[in-house]
Amino acid sequence: MFGLHYRLEKHGLALVLGIIFVAAIGGLVEIAPLFTIDETVEDAPDMRLYTPLEVAGRNIYIREGCYACHSQMIRTLRDEVERYGPYSLAVESKYDHPMQWGSKRTGPDLARIGGKYSDEWQVAHLINPRAVVSQSIMPSYRFLASTALRTDDLGLHLKALSRVGVPYTQEMVTNATADAIAQASADGGEGLTTRYGTATQARVFDGNPGQVTEMDALVAYLQILGRLTNAAHANSQPPEE
Missing domain, CATH: 1.10.287 (Helix Hairpins)
Structure with missing residues (x-):
């Protein structure tokens, strides 16, 4: 040789x-x-889009480096499935640019964290992780609760995503700012549900109705993870030993 x-x-x-x-x-x-x-790649007719508020939350998640400690890909192993739920499907990441599969886990996988805990738990965890998980080594993100979310550029974020294949319409791009504000309010809005579906979660995610904060956006994003489609549950198979 x-x-x-x-x-x-x-x-x-x-x-x-x-x-x-x-x-x-x-x-x-x-x-x-x-x-x-x-x-x-599996077919998912019920696949929904991230709303502008959820896109903003995802951007914050990436900005703060959450992907470095939390993966979003459940493998086809019995211990993974029993702990986190049905293993991840490719179609679940079809609108993720970039994907958040990750390469290591310092904290738990977040692929199916949506709806597992209340908004109040998520806020408390982000403000002081050790208040709800005593052994956590995650840093505090208290500042998110007092940082106003920038919403005036969300249309540009949706427009950029549309150029890489996410099917956002011009109407969605035009109303991105209004939709983000509406989703972070108690009553949401008819336009929001018309554009993104009746399953869209609209409420005051951070518990503070007086301002739309980065905490609102991040919690909204966390609460939708694993809930964009039911394909994984519909196509679930016995995990590998």
Whole structure:
């Protein structure tokens, strides 16, 4: 093996051809599965879009580096499924740019955290994690509760997402700011549910009706994780041993 390598190093053209050959193998391994994507990605007719408020919360989640300690991908192993719920499907991340699958877990997986705890629990946990989980090493995000959420640029965020395949309409882009404010209020709004569906959660997520905060947005995002579609529950299969 080393003799062949030494000979290739002495012949530039042969070395270049060898590099191209090896790179082609790697490229084929990565590209070939894309030709079967219609068969490998599940269909989810009930898949809903992130609302502008949830998009803002997701941006805060990424900004604060939450993905570094929390993954959003449940594997097909029995212990994973028994702890977190049905294993993750590719279709559940179809509107995630970038995806939040993660590579390590310092904290629990959050793929199905939506609805598991109350808004009050989520707020208390973000303000002082050890108040609800004594062994937590998560830092405090108390400042989110007093930081006003910027909403005037949410239309631009939706427009950018639409360019990478998320089916936001021009009406959604135009009303992004109003929809975010409406979702963080007690009564929501007819326009919000018309655009995003009657299952849209609209309430004062942070417990403070006087201001739309970054805490509102982050809690709204956490409460929708795993609830954009029921495909995982409908297609659940026995986990691997």
